[in-house]
């Protein structure tokens with residue numbers, strides 16, 4: 181099928197590439213000229229495992245094209261996906277200006293029947309607004325709007341798209357539903373077809389539930405610290421119950437990234453607006469904020485004054501296997517330590533170029549390896565659980581450090597092993613500081 185994706189970021193580019201991979205003819209549109217120029221040069225503007233190869237192969241096969249021209253994109257596709265940003269407003273509501281702009285831009289370019297699919301994460305009832313907008317700018321246009329929330333995880337986006345747990349779309353039109361089913365036929369996954377409002381809600385409800393699991397285990401981790409229990413064992417014990425599951429029960433510095441913080445805030449806001457406040461989610465946010473504060477307090481307890489302390493931070497991306505630093509808790513941690521006068525040397529396998537563009541980037545030193553970051557440091561902090569951090573030579577790292585203190589903000593390392601290597605180890609929810 182001929183498909184168009186408006187917005188070629190983490191979601192749009194990966195979705196477009198995977199659609200091409202299963203045989204569709206895809207045109208990806210982006211209004212960022214530099215991004216499109218990079219793509220036309222055969223380069224990938226983001227790091228996502230496996231993406232580069234798929235893009236290269238499908239461009240070579242003529243199934244994947246890039247343009248900055250929205251009307252050209254709309255003319256190409258029978259189905260037009262919208263995958264533009266939906267950032268938060270300061271009050272937690274969603275800034276829908278990018279979606280509204282795309283609706284305005286595509287409207288006059290609709291010359292024959294099109295299905296307009298919203299893949300961006302939006303509050304319930306946005307589909308109605310998109311349809312209204314297109315009608316206003318092109319009263320004669322023949323089209324249907326569909327909601328097709330995306331569940332991919334950065335870091336495993338290609339795998340998630342090629343082998344999804346489920347595909348959900350919401351449609352109020354049989355004609356649009358038939359085309360959507362055809363698009364997804366090559367993907368072997370359970371398909372749930374709903375009305376538009378339910379599909380929009382599924383995405384916010386799913387992300388909020390995952391955030392709830394993270395905050396739940398983080399709240400348990402605080403109790404573990406106060407009672408000398410081990411949250412890792414507690415999580416294992418809870419997770420063995422099939423009704424609960426072990427996933428997303430990892431105690432740590434809390435959730436961050438470009439999706440969870442904004443999606444939970446958006447779900448809270450839309451629930452308030454609908455007159456059914458979702459107070460449970462306000463608590464989820466509160467626990468998430470407290471988790472970082474509690475961690476920094478533990479660092480203060482150990483190092484006393486942070487001013488002039490040389491601290492190494494391992495990991496800056498919001499999670500492993502991505503270069504994305506949007507709303508990364510690791511970055512927030514670094515900002516807070518810098519504000520207290522700590523001298524930070526950081527290392528991340530993929531995200532360092534992105535950090536250079538941030539304000540905090542000019543206030544820290546970037547090292548080219550975990551060992552180089554640790555040189556002369558009074559403490560190392562694991563802020564993102566990149567697997568390579570578990571495989572460094574810890575005896576060598578200890579030798580390089582001024583004092584062998586390790587704060588593991590992601591419970592990546594084994595406390596016993598770290599002790600054997602001579603480290604003073606502090607994890608999350610793994611006993612009290614006084615021990």
Ligand SMILES: NC(=O)c1ccc[n+]([C@@H]2O[C@H](COP(=O)([O-])OP(=O)(O)OC[C@H]3O[C@@H](n4cnc5c(N)ncnc54)[C@H](O)[C@@H]3O)[C@@H](O)[C@H]2O)c1
Pocket residue numbers: 186187188189190191192209210211212215250263264265266278281282285299300301302330331332333334438439
């Ligand atoms: N990143 C994720 O893991 C993820 C997962 C699921 C859902 N989502 C949702 O998908 C949406 C997109 O997220 P993302 O991470 O891909 O964002 P992104 O910022 O990486 O990409 C968005 C792209 O849209 C382009 N764009 C903006 N306005 C445009 C316009 N008028 N015409 C053409 N291009 C335009 C931007 O230049 C950018 O390249 C958001 O709603 C997000 O919540 C993201």
